[in-house]
Amino acid sequence: xxxxxxxxxxxxxxxxxxxxxxxxxxxxxxxxxxxxxxxxxxxxxxxxxxxxxxxxxxxxxxxxxxxxxxxxxxxxxxxxxxxxxxxxxxxxxxxxxxxxxxxxxxxxxxxxxxxxxxxxxxxxxxxxxxxxxxxxxxxxxxxxxxxxxxxxxxxxxxxxxxxxxxxxxxxxxxxxxxxxxxxxxxxxxxxxxxxxxxxxxxxxxxxxxxxxxxxxxxxxxxxxxxxxxxxxxxxxxxxxxxxxxxxxxxxxxxxxxxxxxxxxxxxxxxxxxxxxxxxxxxxxxxxxxxxxxxxxxxxxxxxxxxxxxxxxxxxxxxxxxxxxxxxxxxxxxxxxxxxxxxxxxxxxxxxxxxxxxxxxxxxxxxxxxxxxxxxxxxxxxxxxxxxxxxxxxxxxxxxxxxxxxxxxxxxxx
Ligand SMILES: *[C@@H]1O[C@H](CO)[C@@H](O)[C@H](O)[C@H]1NC(C)=O
Ligand SMILES: *[C@@H]1O[C@H](CO)[C@@H](O)[C@H](O)[C@H]1NC(C)=O
Numbered sequence: 227x228x229x230x231x232x233x234x235x236x237x238x239x240x241x242x243x244x245x246x247x248x249x250x251x252x253x254x255x256x257x258x259x260x261x262x263x264x265x266x267x268x269x270x271x272x273x274x275x276x277x278x279x280x281x282x283x284x285x286x287x288x289x290x291x292x293x294x295x296x297x298x299x300x301x302x303x304x305x306x307x308x309x310x311x312x313x314x315x316x317x318x319x320x321x322x323x324x325x326x327x328x329x330x331x332x333x334x335x336x337x338x339x340x341x342x343x344x345x346x347x348x349x350x351x352x353x354x355x356x357x358x359x360x361x362x363x364x365x366x367x368x369x370x371x372x373x374x375x376x377x378x379x380x381x382x383x384x385x386x387x388x389x390x391x392x393x394x395x396x397x398x399x400x401x402x403x404x405x406x407x408x409x410x411x412x413x414x415x416x417x418x419x420x421x422x423x424x425x426x427x428x429x430x431x432x433x434x435x436x437x438x439x440x441x442x443x444x445x446x447x448x449x450x451x452x453x454x455x456x457x458x459x460x461x462x463x464x465x466x467x468x469x470x471x472x473x474x475x476x477x478x479x480x481x482x483x484x485x486x487x488x489x490x491x492x493x494x495x496x497x498x499x500x501x502x503x504x505x506x507x508x509x510x511x512x513x514x515x516x517x518x519x520x521x522x523x524x525x526x527x528x529x530x531x532x533x534x535x536x537x538x539x540x541x542x543x544x545x546x547x548x549x550x551x552x553x554x555x556x557x558x559x560x561x562x563x564x565x566x567x568x569x570x571x572x573x574x575x576x577x578x579x580x581x582x583x584x585x586x587x588x589x590x591x592x593x594x595x596x597x598x599x600x601x602x603x604x605x606x607x608x609x610x611x612x613x614x615x616x617x618x619x620x621x622x623x624x625x626x627x628x629x630x631x632x633x634x635x636x637x638x639x
Contacts (some may be wrong), residue, residue, distance in 0.1 A: 243437035288382040293359035297349040299435040319405030321512035323355035341602040355513040372462035375522035380413035426564035431576035437530035440575035443491040453521040494574030498600035498608035556587035565592035570600030
């Protein structure tokens with residue numbers, strides 16, 4: 227892992243730092259087999275195959291030219307080419323990538339568990355993360371490469387990944403999202419052409435509204451307009467491994483916010499993840515994102531909206547034909563689309579009040595699982611998440627499978 231040094235200041239436990247670098251050296255596609263890659267430096271080779279699981283990687287091109295990596299994982303006994311189970315797409319959160327679902331043991335990590343349970347597991351990686359493969363014409367050193375927010379992640383990246391899985395499997399797809407992966411899912415599901423590819427969605431730390439975020443360091447970043455400070459430095463990539471950003475965050479903490487437990491000051495108090503594995507987690511997290519994405523998220527926190535990116539009145543008029551950016555209407559998510567959500571009492575990002583707001587706007591009644599002592603990261607990394615969360619989620623998926631039998635005649639589980 228010497229390519230991604232994990233030597234960070236002690237306060238910087240997980241997440242965060244801005245830079246222009248960390249761009250070269252990521253693998254490129256296998257030109258003799260377009261769409262399929264087989265590099266030693268891939269997520270398959272690093273985390274999934276060493277645990278005995280079959281894994282294949284595909285490259286998916288978005289409408290706006292980004293090349294995303296999509297891994298397909300099957301159980302230790304299974305063969306990737308004769309997948310039987312229903313496809314599930316795992317969509318990671320902000321500053322993370324597909325590795326987030328495979329960081330603990332095979333009994334603890336959702337990606338492995340779903341594969342063992344016979345699901346056809348597909349792993350999403352959005353643009354800008356280390357596993358994605360760049361862009362057809364833009365380089366990561368160019369400002370234009372970073373000209374996107376979660377809006378594009380929802381409408382281009384998620385849509386294209388679903389499209390690809392749908393065309394390979396001829397099946398509707400289960401989505402599992404965490405955090406920003408739920409923002410992407412909820413925004414995408416308001417679009418009828420995307421929703422029709424989805425069988426059901428399971429959302430961990432569901433987010434559409436963000437105006438009750440309580441994480442002290444996040445609130446301070448919003449208050450000091452960190453997004454504008456960073457743009458002022460000429461940066462467009464958000465990379466929390468760079469010195470510039472580490473220093474900036476350090477100065478925000480100094481005398482203002484207690485950042486001795488950095489992760490808690492950003493995500494809330496996590497009850498149950500394995501702190502002795504922190505160095506290992508840091509080999510993979512954080513992944514880069516764009517400054518524009520951070521700006522969009524800050525707009526949600528400041529304005530209490532779940533809308534498209536706000537360019538300001540004049541450019542909004544140009545882009546959208548109206549002064550304010552159009553909202554994503556949660557009530558246009560089909561009532562017939564089954565939803566399952568799990569959220570935590572100690573989550574300082576997906577606040578319970580905001581989750582309630584989301585629920586009020588949906589036309590359906592999602593199945594809910596509330597865990598009082600869970601923080602934002604526990605839903606991915608808790609040592610008990612398999613029993614606390616994933617068993618319920620898989621039960622929900624199995625009910626949906628029974629309600630709509632697989633039309634390819636495949637066996638399930
Ligand atoms: C490309 O794929 C072929 C067939 O899977 C494989 O033999 C070859 O080693 C791959 N090339 C690279 C550069 O990974
Ligand atoms: C926590 O992580 C350590 C180091 O990887 C591992 O040895 C231990 O088994 C883990 N504990 C649990 C409860 O998973």
